[in-house]
Amino acid sequence: MSKVYFVTGTDTEIGKTTMSAGLLHKARMSGLSTAAAKPVAAGCERSRDGLRNEDALALQAQCxxxxxxxxxxxxxxEAAIAPHIAAQEEGVPLSCESLAEGCRRVFALDRDLTLVEGAGGWRVPLNDTQTLADLAGTLRLPVIMVVGMRLGCINHALLTAEAIAADGLQLAGWIANRVDPDMSRPDENFATLRQLIKAPCLGLVPWMESPSPDQVAACLDLTPLI
Known part of the structure; x- marks a missing residue:
């Protein structure tokens, strides 16, 4: 039976794509079929094939x-700014409904594990009235939360978890990703998060300069998801 999850984070630049690639890699190494969607991506570079996003390419490599x-x-x-602002400046219509339609095309592939990666955090706007949280809600997807382990992470993680619950969605699991190698009391912070977040911890990923999908996969547990 196929499993589909929405991946969000406690902030931007906290490793959503790296963790997603790790989850997909672990699934692949377990003999499972995989798929991913990055419905909207800002900060794309021009190539001979058109605009390409580094994060989306990393996900594609694990499909x-x-x-x-x-x-x-x-x-x-193209612009490496908030998606709704980039879409306005580039004249691209952005709506929850259109993004959901694109995601459903990926779901139709019926892979064992499919991940839909958001952009930034839970409440990133799509337009004047909708956010990426509305996309997860429209698709009725359980959520995986990536927590960037740095000063302030406890507050950010708990607020995000509360927002997910308030939107009527299930927090299926969370990943602690050590994004600050100089973070004070990382073990104590992690212990507090494990105590307060009422969802399975899928793994603690230590600080790595350039983590590869297989290195991340070694730190993760797919059992609560599959």
């Missing part, structure tokens, strides 16, 4: 069997 880039990332925006 087995392979999936066309356009299916994974249907809305590619």
């Amino acid at each position: 087995e069997p392979a999936i066309d880039y356009a299916l994974i990332n249907p809305i590619a925006l």
Whole structure:
């Protein structure tokens, strides 16, 4: 039976893509089929094939069997800014409904594990009235939360978990990702998060300069998801 999850984070630049790639890699190494969607991505670079996003390409590399880039990332925006601002400046309509339609095309592939990665945190706007949280809600997806382990992470993680619950969605699991190698009392912070977050911890990923999907996968547990 296929499993689909929405991946969010406690902030931007806290390793959502790296953790997602790790989860997909672990699934692949377990013999499972995989798929991913990055419905909207800002900060894309021009290539001979069109606009390409580094995060979406990283997810594409972990899809087995392979999936066309356009299916994974249907809305590619060039400016490396908030997606709704980039979409306005580039004249690209952005709505929850259109993004949900693109995600459903990926779901139709019926892979064992499919991940939909958001952009930034839980309440990142899509337009004047909708956020990426509305996309997860429209699709009725359980959520995986990536916690960037640095000063302030406890507050950010608990607020995000509360917002997910307030939106009527299940927090299926969370990952602690050590993004600050100089963080004070990391073990104590992690212990507090494990005590207060009422969802399975899928893993603690230590600080790594350039973590590869297989290195991240070694730190993760798929059991609560599959």
